[in-house]
Amino acid sequence: xxxxxxxxxxxxxxxxxxxxxxxxxxxxxxxxxxxxxxxxxxxxxxxxxxxxxxxxxxxxxxxxxxxxxxxxxxxxxxxxxxxxxxxxxxxxxxxxxxxxxxxxxxxxxxxxxxxxxxxxxxxxxxxxxxxxxxxxxxxxxxxxxxxxxxxxxxxxxxxxxxxxxxxxxxxxxxxxxxxxxxxxxxxxxxxxxxxxxxxxxxxxxxxxxxxxxxxxxxxxxxxxxxxxxxxxxxxxxxxxxxxxxxxxxxxxxxxxxxxxxxxxxxxxxxxxxxxxxxxxxxxxxxxxxxxxxxxxxxxxxxxxxxxxxxxxxxxxxxxxxxxxxxxxxx
Amino acid sequence: xxxxxxxxxxxxxxxxxxxxxxxxxxxxxxxxxxxxxxxxxxxxxxxxxxxxxxxxxxxxxxxxxxxxxxxxxxxxxxxxxxxxxxxxxxxxxxxxxxxxxxxxxxxxxxxxxxxxxxxxxxxxxxxxxxxxxxxxxxxxxxxxxxxxxxxxxxxxxxxxxxxxxxxxxxxxxxxxxxxxxxxxxxxxxxxxxxxxxxxxxxxxxxxxxxxxxxxxxxxxxxxxxxxxxxxxxxxxxxxxxxxxxxxxxxxxxxxxxxxxxxxxxxxxxxxxxxxxxxxxxxxxxxxxxxxxxxxxxxxxxxxxxxxxxxxxxxxxxxxxxxxxxxxxxxxxxxxxxx
Numbered sequence: 327x328x329x330x331x332x333x334x335x336x337x338x339x340x341x342x343x344x345x346x347x348x349x350x351x352x353x354x355x356x357x358x359x360x361x362x363x364x365x366x367x368x369x370x371x372x373x374x375x376x377x378x379x380x381x382x383x384x385x386x387x388x389x390x391x392x393x394x395x396x397x398x399x400x401x402x403x404x405x406x407x408x409x410x411x412x413x414x415x416x417x418x419x420x421x422x423x424x425x426x427x428x429x430x431x432x433x434x435x436x437x438x439x440x441x442x443x444x445x446x447x448x449x450x451x452x453x454x455x456x457x458x459x460x461x462x463x464x465x466x467x468x469x470x471x472x473x474x475x476x477x478x479x480x481x482x483x484x485x486x487x488x489x490x491x492x493x494x495x496x497x498x499x500x501x502x503x504x505x506x507x508x509x510x511x512x513x514x515x516x517x518x519x520x521x522x523x524x525x526x527x528x529x530x531x532x533x534x535x536x537x538x539x540x541x542x543x544x545x546x547x548x549x550x551x552x553x554x555x556x557x558x559x560x561x562x563x564x565x566x567x568x569x570x571x572x573x574x575x576x577x578x579x580x581x582x583x584x585x586x587x588x589x590x591x592x593x594x595x596x597x598x599x600x601x602x603x604x605x606x607x608x609x610x611x612x613x614x615x616x617x618x619x620x621x622x623x624x625x626x627x628x629x630x631x632x633x634x635x636x637x638x639x640x641x642x643x644x645x646x647x648x649x650x651x652x653x654x655x656x
Numbered sequence: 657x658x659x660x661x662x663x664x665x666x667x668x669x670x671x672x673x674x675x676x677x678x679x680x681x682x683x684x685x686x687x688x689x690x691x692x693x694x695x696x697x698x699x700x701x702x703x704x705x706x707x708x709x710x711x712x713x714x715x716x717x718x719x720x721x722x723x724x725x726x727x728x729x730x731x732x733x734x735x736x737x738x739x740x741x742x743x744x745x746x747x748x749x750x751x752x753x754x755x756x757x758x759x760x761x762x763x764x765x766x767x768x769x770x771x772x773x774x775x776x777x778x779x780x781x782x783x784x785x786x787x788x789x790x791x792x793x794x795x796x797x798x799x800x801x802x803x804x805x806x807x808x809x810x811x812x813x814x815x816x817x818x819x820x821x822x823x824x825x826x827x828x829x830x831x832x833x834x835x836x837x838x839x840x841x842x843x844x845x846x847x848x849x850x851x852x853x854x855x856x857x858x859x860x861x862x863x864x865x866x867x868x869x870x871x872x873x874x875x876x877x878x879x880x881x882x883x884x885x886x887x888x889x890x891x892x893x894x895x896x897x898x899x900x901x902x903x904x905x906x907x908x909x910x911x912x913x914x915x916x917x918x919x920x921x922x923x924x925x926x927x928x929x930x931x932x933x934x935x936x937x938x939x940x941x942x943x944x945x946x947x948x949x950x951x952x953x954x955x956x957x958x959x960x961x962x963x964x965x966x967x968x969x970x971x972x973x974x975x976x977x978x979x980x981x982x983x984x985x986x987x988x989x990x991x992x993x994x
Binding site: 553563 | 766776
């Protein structure tokens with residue numbers, strides 16, 4: 327297992343290195359840079375005549391005049407060696423400060439969503455497979471199709487509407503007003519947890535529907551395996567049998583798509599965040615792009631891709647743990 | 657130790673109700689081996705699955721079926737009336753009746769070591785600590801002839817060869833200490849040489865442990881080696897039964913005769929094999945009358961294809977279900993059970 331883990335770890339580092347190059351190139355692609363934008367912002371409407379030399383001076387000041395390769399090395403070196411993601415020009419502070427809490431909140435939403443997705447879809451999928459062709463199974467299938475058909479921002483709107491109409495509850499946002507600007511404390515974390523379930527549920531909605539069907543299909547296959555009958559013929563109690571024999575193998579396609587789920591959550595998060603008034607990174611990413619604030623955009627892109635690559639790494643390890651044949655190379 | 661009466665099993669399918677086992681009765685005596693012979697689709701595996709209550713959800717067992725099993729404590733267990741998921745049923749499975757299957761690879765879970773699955777079975781049915789269970793497992797692997805058992809116990813099923821796996825499967829079934837072993841074509845998937853070894857091993861173990869055994873196969877040659885008594889099944893019916901030596905020496909049913917002739921022999925190397933003609937009919941299209949009449953060389957039109965023959969008793973435990981014998985016994989004024 328150690329060898330396998332190390333191999334995957336090396337693979338992850340190489341992937342991240344390549345991803346960082348790609349991210350940097352993507353940051354360079356939009357025409358112009360922050361020097362143009364800064365000059366425009368500072369002097370527009372003031373009647374000052376801005377020359378090309380002025381812009382060059384700003385550019386040199388911001389360190390944007392150096393060749394791309396050098397700037398990349400500076401950037402990545404700062405991140406790896408000092409955890410310094412560079413300057414957030416538009417905010418006139420460091421990227422780390424700008425992203426700060428938003429990064430953690432995004433992570434919080436991500437993990438809460440994944441947790442909700444798997445806590446619901448895995449047991450329910452197993453249940454549907456065991457009760458195959460029952461009314462319950464058909465009901466779940468109908469629910470699944472609804473889940474796939476209903477866009478989650480619409481679901482978010484519906485939930486907001488009914489929550490405020492029936493319970494008068496303020497369920498938008500990630501914090502109650504009392505805690506919004508309070509420093510971090512246990513009470514604030516608990517407040518966050520109380521608010522997190524709704525966006526997690528909304529974001530998990532379609533994945534739950536999808537993964538229930540995946541789980542149901544693979545579990546149905548596994549239930550027909552001779553090894554399951556053989557274990558039953560040895561007197562293994564039914565609940566233990568289901569978890570130990572078919573479910574452990576049936577869970578494989580769900581685990582191997584953790585990376586896809588993370589990816590999907592990141593793409594759906596911004597629009598859900600707008601509806602529910604959440605603090606997260608998507609909005610900031612868009613703003614950074616509009617401002618050509620490249621290091622902010624780069625840091626966010628890098629962070630998101632790093633999480634996806636890391637979750638793929640976790641999924642690889644989980645798969646190897648679930649099925650030892652993977653690490654044994656059989 | 658096990659008496660099965662009037663066992664009829666049907667399955668609800670999309671093509672309607674099919675009945676692969678009809679009115680089957682047999683008995684297994686302690687320490688003896690009953691062979692069940694038949695082609696695929698004759699209902700031999702399904703009958704034994706019913707004994708372990710392993711039939712799928714769409715299976716129906718006739719209400720008058722009786723499966724009386726005398727357990728190790730000497731109590732009679734009525735298998736047909738055990739509740740699903742009950743403790744008594746779980747004890748029966750594995751602890752009282754062990755089962756080994758045709759595909760040793762598929763009957764092990766690929767993601768647990770041999771030892772893990774053995775220790776689980778041992779601890780379900782015997783009072784043993786993890787450490788003791790491991791000792792029992794290693795001892796049992798050693799007993800079935802697996803070399804270096806203390807290392808093999810930590811290996812995964814795919815790390816063993818086919819013959820080794822079947823030995824390990826036998827060890828797994830026996831480690832829980834069953835009094836009756838059901839072997840469902842245990843040697844069919846193996847090479848001939850390994851097949852002989854495994855058969856010998858099973859015979860030895862049965863003698864040592866004093867187990868009863870039900871041995872399912874399509875091969876009468878194998879039955880001749882292992883079974884004391886034999887029942888021959890065709891399309892869900894027992895067509896002939898008796899002591900193995902008697903049935904093989906003097907087969908009465910044309911189907912049994914056909915099966916015996918179909919066994920390749922070195923003595924008759926230059927003759928062509930004589931298979932039983934025709935195919936086994938589909939279970940949805942059961943022939944009327946005697947189920948075998950479509951393939952029988954001695955079929956009498958108007959009788960065999962119209963009326964099903966009764967089971968004719970020919971002596972102690974010896975019986976055949978064929979009009980040829982029914983006629984003989986009738987003319988000799990012998991009693992015909994309905």
